[in-house]
Structures are given as C-alpha cells and as structure tokens.
Amino acid sequence: MPGLSGVVDVAADLDSSFAVDAAGTLWAWGLNLPNAGNLGLGAGAPVTNVVPQAVPGISGVADVEVGWHAGYARDLSGSLWTWGSNQSGTLANGTYSGYRPYPAKVPGVANVIDLATSRHAGMALRADGWVLVWGHNFNQLFGEDPISATPLQLFRIPGLQEISAGLDNGAGLQDNGRVWTWGNNEHGQAGVDLSRTSVWPPHLMQLGQRATWIEVGLVNTYALREDGTVWAWGGNSSGSVGTGSLAEANHDPAPVIGVANATYVGSGPTADHVVVVQPVLTDFSLTLDPGAGSVIPGGSVEAGLSLTPLNGFSATAALSVTGLPPHGITIEPSATQVSADKAVTITVRAAPPLPPGVYAFAISGAVGSTVRSVPFSLTVTPPP
Incomplete structure (x- = not known):
C-alpha cells in the first residue's frame, strides 16, 4: 500500500482503516464522516x-482499535487515546454527545497493556489485571451499569494479558493460558448453555489445553491453543465456527476443521468470519533414479539422487544411509549433501563373497x- 511500511498493527471497521508502523506513527484512510471525525x-x-x-x-503508538465511528489507541507509555464520534460516551471524556476529529489522551488512565472495542463501548486492560470499560453496555458486556462516559473498573483477573470484544460479549486470556468469557450468550458465544442469555461475572472456559490467543467476532469466540489448533464456539449461521456445518448456536468449543500450526486468529465485533494465519512449512522430496539395480559380487551400479524443493525450501540436506546389511555392500556418494541445484551420484558396490539375494536400504x-528418505533395491546375482 502506498506510503506504508514496517506495519506492526492494523484495525478497521466498515469504512475506515488504521495502521501503526514500527516508528509508532498512526495512519488512517477511508471514509471520514463530517460529523464524526472518525x-x-x-x-x-x-x-x-x-x-x-x-x-x-x-506518536509512539503501540496498538489501535476501531469502534462504531470512533478510534482508540494505546501508546508505548500505556496511555489511552480516543477520537471520533462520542455516541454513548465512547470517547471516555465525561460527555455523551458530539465528536472530536483528533486524538486526545484520556486523563486518569495509565499502564494500559491491551485494548478492545465493541459496538458502542471501549475496553482497556491495565497491567495489574483490571479491565476498564466505558460507553454503552449492551447485554451485560460490562456488568450491571447501563452506560458510562468515563472509564469504570469492571473486574480484575490477576495475570490477564489480552482482551477481545465482539458485538456485545467479551473474552480475556490469562498468562497461564486460561480463557474467560462474559456478556451476551444468546448464540452461545460466552460458552455456556443457551438457557443463560448473558453471562456475568466472567466464566472460565474449559479448552483442554492452554490458549495462546483469543479473538471475539460478531457473535462467536475463538481460542488458539498451544498445539496450534483453533477452537470456536457461538453463532454459526454463516459457518463462522468452522465445524463443517451450519448448525446454529454451538456453545461447546470445537476445533476448526483443517487448521493446524496456526499462529494468529483475527475477527472483530462486526465480522461474521475469522482469519487464521498458518505458516507455510518448507519441505523437500528426494528422487533416486533408478530406484533399483542388479550386480554380481564385485560389481557396482550408479543412481542419481535429486532434491525437489517444496514451499520455498532453499537449504541443503545432509545424506545418510539406513538399512544396509552389516557386510558386503558399500555406498559411495559423490557428495555428502544434496540440494535443488546440485544432484548427487550414488555408487553402490557389492563386495565378494556377498551371497546372492535382494538387499533393500x-x-x-x-x-x-x-x-526425507527414498528406497533402493539391489539384486545380487551369482557370477556367470
């Protein structure tokens, strides 16, 4: 994208986008509503x-989030900044209307380590485990208080290191890998039985393993486990839970089909889908041509060994031999390593008095x- 490089964080809503670069500069583009300054x-x-x-x-921006025509940023010192529409007190400036077309620091908020946004509400996580909230409270996203134009201390979970919010539910991740959920549960997105339409206080999920990442979508929740699998629960009318069906309202976490070795999960409060990043694992295959040969005792045969790179593989592979009989057959490669641009000739010798037979290695x-291995079959025949 023109003018952008070294990007470390991004955020977007329906018609505007933001990015933070490695220098801490905040960038914006898209629709800028005249009466919002979003x-x-x-x-x-x-x-x-x-x-x-x-x-x-x-300046010195570390994290950016975007809500309904409002933006939120955390700087490297842990301060909170807001701008845009102030509907429902989303700017956390003590008022409930108007807008501000430029960022301003929210007084009294410090040591912020993570941010999250919902429909008309913002959330900030402090280093001491306290979650702060402001804006409009839909479906107990932040407990019993209906609305607040200044940040409120919602709850504290020691070791909480990450928070995420959907349309009107939230999730948090502790440093021990535990996942907590709260707020609206009409679609099972808070991970409890559908008989409970909202969850408060926060509920501890059972995922079978430590989680390393959480993300909340429109009406669904995702957790990346330490084994690289992604587990999902909640609304599924668009297949966003990834279980292979469109069965609605799945409150029990289930693995997303076909996802392994994931490193990132992304969604958002207006997203009925999820993006998962998996590393492309480099690999290679070996080919031995021919794959078989015939000799008499004292004779030899040659075969060409080549390497085919997969998914950008560019290294060299060290050669070894397995399965040789203890005596009588020797392998002489023309080099000890093989690469995509350097094939190796394999010379196989049968020393007398090797008994006739078929030898595989x-x-x-x-x-x-x-x-990666490739087989070779050597047939030793009696001398004429």
Missing part, C-alpha cells in the same frame, strides 16, 4: 481518503528435524 485527521479533513495519512497529534536427507 479518522482522527482533524477538522476539515477530506471525507474520502484513498491514501493513508499520518494522524496528527499522537534407504538414502536419507536431513535438514534439522526434517528427514
């Missing part, structure tokens, strides 16, 4: 911005813990 570009900024613009008045190539 891009934070200041008074008089264009309505349509097709190229990212640096947001003035804020394998040539292996290893790169770290990845080992």
Whole structure:
C-alpha cells in the first residue's frame, strides 16, 4: 500500500482503516464522516481518503482499535487515546454527545497493556489485571451499569494479558493460558448453555489445553491453543465456527476443521468470519533414479539422487544411509549433501563373497528435524 511500511498493527471497521508502523506513527484512510471525525485527521479533513495519512497529534503508538465511528489507541507509555464520534460516551471524556476529529489522551488512565472495542463501548486492560470499560453496555458486556462516559473498573483477573470484544460479549486470556468469557450468550458465544442469555461475572472456559490467543467476532469466540489448533464456539449461521456445518448456536468449543500450526486468529465485533494465519512449512522430496539395480559380487551400479524443493525450501540436506546389511555392500556418494541445484551420484558396490539375494536400504536427507528418505533395491546375482 502506498506510503506504508514496517506495519506492526492494523484495525478497521466498515469504512475506515488504521495502521501503526514500527516508528509508532498512526495512519488512517477511508471514509471520514463530517460529523464524526472518525479518522482522527482533524477538522476539515477530506471525507474520502484513498491514501493513508499520518494522524496528527499522537506518536509512539503501540496498538489501535476501531469502534462504531470512533478510534482508540494505546501508546508505548500505556496511555489511552480516543477520537471520533462520542455516541454513548465512547470517547471516555465525561460527555455523551458530539465528536472530536483528533486524538486526545484520556486523563486518569495509565499502564494500559491491551485494548478492545465493541459496538458502542471501549475496553482497556491495565497491567495489574483490571479491565476498564466505558460507553454503552449492551447485554451485560460490562456488568450491571447501563452506560458510562468515563472509564469504570469492571473486574480484575490477576495475570490477564489480552482482551477481545465482539458485538456485545467479551473474552480475556490469562498468562497461564486460561480463557474467560462474559456478556451476551444468546448464540452461545460466552460458552455456556443457551438457557443463560448473558453471562456475568466472567466464566472460565474449559479448552483442554492452554490458549495462546483469543479473538471475539460478531457473535462467536475463538481460542488458539498451544498445539496450534483453533477452537470456536457461538453463532454459526454463516459457518463462522468452522465445524463443517451450519448448525446454529454451538456453545461447546470445537476445533476448526483443517487448521493446524496456526499462529494468529483475527475477527472483530462486526465480522461474521475469522482469519487464521498458518505458516507455510518448507519441505523437500528426494528422487533416486533408478530406484533399483542388479550386480554380481564385485560389481557396482550408479543412481542419481535429486532434491525437489517444496514451499520455498532453499537449504541443503545432509545424506545418510539406513538399512544396509552389516557386510558386503558399500555406498559411495559423490557428495555428502544434496540440494535443488546440485544432484548427487550414488555408487553402490557389492563386495565378494556377498551371497546372492535382494538387499533393500534407504538414502536419507536431513535438514534439522526434517528427514526425507527414498528406497533402493539391489539384486545380487551369482557370477556367470
């Protein structure tokens, strides 16, 4: 994208987008509503911005989130910044109306380590495990208080390190891998029986393993477990739970089909889908041509060993032989390593008095813990 490099964080709603680069600069583009100032570009900024613009008045940004025509940022010092529409007190400035077209620091809020946004509410996680909330409280997203224009201390869970919010439910992740949920449960997104339409206080999920990442979507919740699988629960009318069916309201966590070795899960309060990042694992295969040979005792045969790279593999593989009989057959490779641009000739010798018969062994190539093998069959015939 023009003008952007070194991006470390992104956020978007229906018609506006934000990015944070490695220097801590906040960038914005998309629709800038005249009576909302949701891009934070200041008074008089264009309505349509097709190229990212640096947001003035804020620096050292570590994290950005976007709500309903309102933006939220955390800087490297742990301060909270807001801008845009103030519907329902979403700017946390003590009022319930108007808008602010530029970022401003929220007084009295410090040591913030994570942010989350919902429909008309913001959430901030402090380093001491306290979750702060402000804005409109739909379906007990933040307990019993209906609305607040200033940040409230909602609850404290020691070791809480990450929070996420959907349309009107939330989730938190502790440093011990435990996942907590709260808020609306009409679709099972809080992970309890559907007889409970909302969950408060927070509920401890049972996922069978430690989680390393959480994400909340429109009406569904996702957890990345330490084994690299993604587990999902909640609304599924669009197949967003990923269980292979459109069965609605699944409150029991289930693994997303076909996902393994995941490193990231992304969704959002207006998203009825999820994005999962899986690393492309490099690999290789070996080919031995021919894969068999025939000799008499004292004779030899040659075969060519080649390597085919997969998914961008570019290393060399160290060669070894397995399955040789204890005496009589020797393997002489022309090199000790094979690569995509350097094939190896394998010479197989049968020393007398090796008894006639069929001898099978394998040539292996290893790169770290990845080992690939190819078989070879040697037939030893009696001398004429």
